Amino acid sequence: MGIKRIKWLRFRIILICIVFFSSFLAIFVKGYQLQVLKRDELYKRAYMQQRRNITQQPRRGNIYDRRGEILATSVDVKSIYAQPNRINNLNYALVNLARVLDTDPHKLEKSMVSNKSFVWLKRKVFPDQVEKIRKLEIKGIEFVLEPRRFYPNRELAGHLLGFSGLDSRGLEGIELFYDDYLKGKIGRFVVGRDGVGRNLFTEKGKDSFFDGGDLVLTLDKGIQYIVEKRLKKLVQKTRAKGGTVIVMEPQTGAILAIANQPDFNPNTFWSYRPSNFRNRAVTDTFEPGSTFKPILFAAAMEEGIVKENDLFFCENGQYEYHNKVIHDVKKYGWLSFKDVAKFSSNIGATKIGEKLGKDSYYIYIKNFGFGNKTGIDLPGERSGQVRSVRSWSNVALGTASFGQGITVTALQLVCAVSAVANGGNLMKPYLVKEMVDHKGQITGRMYPEVVRRVISEKTASRVVSLMEEVVKKGGTGSKAAISGYRVAGKTGTAQKVDTATRKYSKDKYVSSFVGFVPADEPRFSILVVIDEPKGVPYGGTVAAPLFKEIASEILYYLGIPPKVEIVKKESDHKLYAGSKVGRPLTDFVFEEDQDWNLEGRETLFPNFSGMTIRQVLKVAERMKIVIEIVGSGRAVDQKPKPGTIFEAGRKFQVKFQPSSA
Amino acid sequence: MDKQKLKKKSIQSFPVTFEVNKRKTGAKKGRIAFITILSILMVFSGSLLYVWSRLRAVNLDYEIPRQIQLQRKLMQLNTRLRLEAATLKSHERIESIAKGDLGMVVPKRGQTVVIYNGN
Known part of the structure; x- marks a missing residue:
C-alpha cells in the first residue's frame, strides 16, 4: 500500500515536471519564434501600431x-x-x-x-x-x-x-x-x-x-490709407487708365506708402484679373516728361554751366531742333533759368541740355539711378530704358532734357528726387524694416543705405529753391502749394507712345507731379503718376492737386505743424512787448502774420485774461512755450503775472473758469 | 609545554567565551535582520519610486500633448481675436463710422492747435 502511494506520488511529480517542462519548452519555442525568427516583422508591426506620423x-x-x-x-x-x-x-x-x-x-x-x-x-x-x-x-x-x-x-x-x-x-x-x-x-x-x-x-x-x-x-497704414483713398477718387474722377502714388522718406529711403490703381483685394485675389496684381510702381516704366527736369537742373548746376539768373531764349514756343520741332505749352521769349524751371519750358530745358552736353548728362542720369534697378525688396522690378549715350541720336539729348525718349519706373523717379531733397545722396529704397523670427527675436534689421552721392549739398539746395518756384504763384505746380508749408515740386505731362502707330499719341498722356514737403526740412517725398487721364491732361491740373491733398493730410496725420511766414516789422517788438501787455485780451483776434516767436528777445509776458483755451494755445504755439492749462472756460488767472519779463525755461500756468461760474 | 598550557587555559575559559559569543551572535542576528528589513524596504521603496516615476512619465506623456493642444487652441483664439481687432481698426471702417454714423468732419485749418512740446 505504502509503496503504491509512493509510486503514485512519484508519478504525479514526474507528470507535473513533464507538464512544466513541456510548458516552458513551448514558451521558449514560442519566445524564440517571436523574439528571434519573427522579430523584424513583429517589431515593424508594433511600431506601426504604437506610432503615428504627424x-x-x-x-x-x-x-x-x-x-x-x-x-x-x-x-x-x-x-x-x-x-x-x-x-x-x-x-x-x-x-x-x-x-x-x-x-x-x-x-x-x-x-x-x-x-x-x-x-x-x-x-x-x-x-x-x-x-x-x-x-x-x-x-x-x-x-x-x-x-x-x-x-x-x-x-x-x-x-x-x-x-x-x-x-x-x-x-x-x-x-x-x-x-x-x-x-x-x-x-x-x-x-x-x-x-x-x-x-x-x-x-x-x-x-x-x-x-x-x-x-x-516701413509702410505706415495711416499714410497708405490716405494715399489709396485719394488716388482711387482721382482715377475715378478723371476716368484714367490707372495711377500710382509713392510716399518715401527722403532721408532714409524707407517707403511709407505705395498705392496703385486699379487695385484688388488679396483675400479674394482669384476674382480679379491678373493685370490688377501688377505693382505699377516697380513693374511699369513710362516716359516721365518734365518731372525729369530736376535731374537736368541738378546736373547743369553741379557742372557750373548755369546760374539761376542766366537767360535762355525760348523761341516763342516753337524751336526747330535737328529737323524736329520742340514745343512749349505757352509761348515764352527770354526766360531766366529759374523761370525755365517755374514755367517748365521744354525749349529752355533743351538749350540747357545742349549746354551741358550728352556725355555729361548721361553720367548724371545713370548716377541718379535711372536704367538700373533700385534693389527694392519687391518682386518684378524693372530697370527702365536709358540707351547708351553712343546710340543717342542728335535729337535724343533734346528730348531727354525734358524727360522724353527714356523710360523710368515711378520708384526710380521718387528716389532721384528724394536725393535732391536730402542734400544729394541717392538712397536705396526699402520696405522691410525688421525681421522677427518665431521665437520673437529680431534676426534682421534694415538700415538706410546710401547708394552714392550724386550732387553736392549746395547744388541740392539750389535745385530745391528752383522746385519751390514751381509751386509758387504762377508756376506750373501752384496747385500743389500748401498754406503754411514750404513745398518743392515739379509737374510733368508726358506724351505716351501709341503702340499701333509707334509714334507719340496726341491724346494719351501721363500726368505726374513729384515733390517733397517741408522743402527746408523734407519729411516725405511724394510722386503722383496718373496714366491717361481724360480731359485736361496737365500734371499741374491733374497730379498737383492730388499731391496737395495727400501731403496736407499726411502733414496733419504726422502732426507736422505749419510754419507761418514771419513778417518782419519794425513795430513788431514794441507791439508785442507793449500794447498787448497789461491789456486784457478779451477781444483777441489771432493774427496769422504776427510774429509771436520770442526767441532771442527780451520781452514781457502777455495778459491772457478772458481768452479761451484755444486762443491761449495758439499764442503758446507761436511763442514756442509750454503752458499748463488748469480748468476750462475763459482765462481768469495766470502765472507769471502779465508784464513779467519772459524767461525761457520758466513754467507757465493759466487758470480757466467757465463764463457762467 | 607551552601548547599544553594554552590548551588548559582555553578549556578553562570556555564557558566565558561561549557566553560572549552568544551575545555577539544575537547582536549579529539583529543587525542582519535590520539590514535585511532595510534592504527589503529600500528595494520596495525603490521599486515604488521607480513605478511612481514611470507612472508619472506616462501621465506626463498624456498631459503634454493635451497642454500642447490647449496652447495651440489658445494661440489660434489669440490670432483670431487679433485679426478681428485689426479688422475693426481698419481706417476705412473707422472713417465710415465717424463720418456716417457720428457725423464727424475733418477739422479745418485753424481748428487745430499744435502744442509746442518744448523740444
Missing part, C-alpha cells in the same frame, strides 16, 4: 506696418474632404453638399464616383459652411485644419503685400519676395500612441520644425 504645418509669419498694425496674418480654418467609399447615400450627399458649398452637383459627382479614397471638396472654407455641413451628418465627410491667409485691411497695400496661395506659398508682392522667411519649415515627426489611439508626447524630429518669421514694414 505632419505639422508651420504658421506663416505675420506682416506688420511700422506701428505694429497687422497687415497679414494666418488663422487655421477647416478644409472639407470626402472618403467616397464611406458615403452611404451618395445622392443625398451630393445634393446637400452642392447646395451648401455653392458648387455644381455634377462636378461633385464626377470627383466622388472616382476610385479615389480621398477627395477635396473645398479647402479653407468659412466657419458657417463648416457648421452647415456638420449638421448634415453625412458619413465619410471629414474636416481638417489648414492655415488660411487673411488681410484685415482688404485692398489696403494689396500690391505691396501680394498674397499666398492654397498651399500657403507666396505668389505676389512681399509674400513672394520673403516667402522663404515667412513660410517656416514643415514638421514631419512620429508620436507615440496608446491602445485607444491617444497621442503620447515625443520630441523626436521636432528640431527641424519651426514657424515662419514675422516682417515689420
Whole structure:
C-alpha cells in the first residue's frame, strides 16, 4: 500500500515536471519564434501600431506696418474632404453638399464616383459652411485644419503685400519676395500612441520644425490709407487708365506708402484679373516728361554751366531742333533759368541740355539711378530704358532734357528726387524694416543705405529753391502749394507712345507731379503718376492737386505743424512787448502774420485774461512755450503775472473758469 | 609545554567565551535582520519610486500633448481675436463710422492747435 502511494506520488511529480517542462519548452519555442525568427516583422508591426506620423504645418509669419498694425496674418480654418467609399447615400450627399458649398452637383459627382479614397471638396472654407455641413451628418465627410491667409485691411497695400496661395506659398508682392522667411519649415515627426489611439508626447524630429518669421514694414497704414483713398477718387474722377502714388522718406529711403490703381483685394485675389496684381510702381516704366527736369537742373548746376539768373531764349514756343520741332505749352521769349524751371519750358530745358552736353548728362542720369534697378525688396522690378549715350541720336539729348525718349519706373523717379531733397545722396529704397523670427527675436534689421552721392549739398539746395518756384504763384505746380508749408515740386505731362502707330499719341498722356514737403526740412517725398487721364491732361491740373491733398493730410496725420511766414516789422517788438501787455485780451483776434516767436528777445509776458483755451494755445504755439492749462472756460488767472519779463525755461500756468461760474 | 598550557587555559575559559559569543551572535542576528528589513524596504521603496516615476512619465506623456493642444487652441483664439481687432481698426471702417454714423468732419485749418512740446 505504502509503496503504491509512493509510486503514485512519484508519478504525479514526474507528470507535473513533464507538464512544466513541456510548458516552458513551448514558451521558449514560442519566445524564440517571436523574439528571434519573427522579430523584424513583429517589431515593424508594433511600431506601426504604437506610432503615428504627424505632419505639422508651420504658421506663416505675420506682416506688420511700422506701428505694429497687422497687415497679414494666418488663422487655421477647416478644409472639407470626402472618403467616397464611406458615403452611404451618395445622392443625398451630393445634393446637400452642392447646395451648401455653392458648387455644381455634377462636378461633385464626377470627383466622388472616382476610385479615389480621398477627395477635396473645398479647402479653407468659412466657419458657417463648416457648421452647415456638420449638421448634415453625412458619413465619410471629414474636416481638417489648414492655415488660411487673411488681410484685415482688404485692398489696403494689396500690391505691396501680394498674397499666398492654397498651399500657403507666396505668389505676389512681399509674400513672394520673403516667402522663404515667412513660410517656416514643415514638421514631419512620429508620436507615440496608446491602445485607444491617444497621442503620447515625443520630441523626436521636432528640431527641424519651426514657424515662419514675422516682417515689420516701413509702410505706415495711416499714410497708405490716405494715399489709396485719394488716388482711387482721382482715377475715378478723371476716368484714367490707372495711377500710382509713392510716399518715401527722403532721408532714409524707407517707403511709407505705395498705392496703385486699379487695385484688388488679396483675400479674394482669384476674382480679379491678373493685370490688377501688377505693382505699377516697380513693374511699369513710362516716359516721365518734365518731372525729369530736376535731374537736368541738378546736373547743369553741379557742372557750373548755369546760374539761376542766366537767360535762355525760348523761341516763342516753337524751336526747330535737328529737323524736329520742340514745343512749349505757352509761348515764352527770354526766360531766366529759374523761370525755365517755374514755367517748365521744354525749349529752355533743351538749350540747357545742349549746354551741358550728352556725355555729361548721361553720367548724371545713370548716377541718379535711372536704367538700373533700385534693389527694392519687391518682386518684378524693372530697370527702365536709358540707351547708351553712343546710340543717342542728335535729337535724343533734346528730348531727354525734358524727360522724353527714356523710360523710368515711378520708384526710380521718387528716389532721384528724394536725393535732391536730402542734400544729394541717392538712397536705396526699402520696405522691410525688421525681421522677427518665431521665437520673437529680431534676426534682421534694415538700415538706410546710401547708394552714392550724386550732387553736392549746395547744388541740392539750389535745385530745391528752383522746385519751390514751381509751386509758387504762377508756376506750373501752384496747385500743389500748401498754406503754411514750404513745398518743392515739379509737374510733368508726358506724351505716351501709341503702340499701333509707334509714334507719340496726341491724346494719351501721363500726368505726374513729384515733390517733397517741408522743402527746408523734407519729411516725405511724394510722386503722383496718373496714366491717361481724360480731359485736361496737365500734371499741374491733374497730379498737383492730388499731391496737395495727400501731403496736407499726411502733414496733419504726422502732426507736422505749419510754419507761418514771419513778417518782419519794425513795430513788431514794441507791439508785442507793449500794447498787448497789461491789456486784457478779451477781444483777441489771432493774427496769422504776427510774429509771436520770442526767441532771442527780451520781452514781457502777455495778459491772457478772458481768452479761451484755444486762443491761449495758439499764442503758446507761436511763442514756442509750454503752458499748463488748469480748468476750462475763459482765462481768469495766470502765472507769471502779465508784464513779467519772459524767461525761457520758466513754467507757465493759466487758470480757466467757465463764463457762467 | 607551552601548547599544553594554552590548551588548559582555553578549556578553562570556555564557558566565558561561549557566553560572549552568544551575545555577539544575537547582536549579529539583529543587525542582519535590520539590514535585511532595510534592504527589503529600500528595494520596495525603490521599486515604488521607480513605478511612481514611470507612472508619472506616462501621465506626463498624456498631459503634454493635451497642454500642447490647449496652447495651440489658445494661440489660434489669440490670432483670431487679433485679426478681428485689426479688422475693426481698419481706417476705412473707422472713417465710415465717424463720418456716417457720428457725423464727424475733418477739422479745418485753424481748428487745430499744435502744442509746442518744448523740444
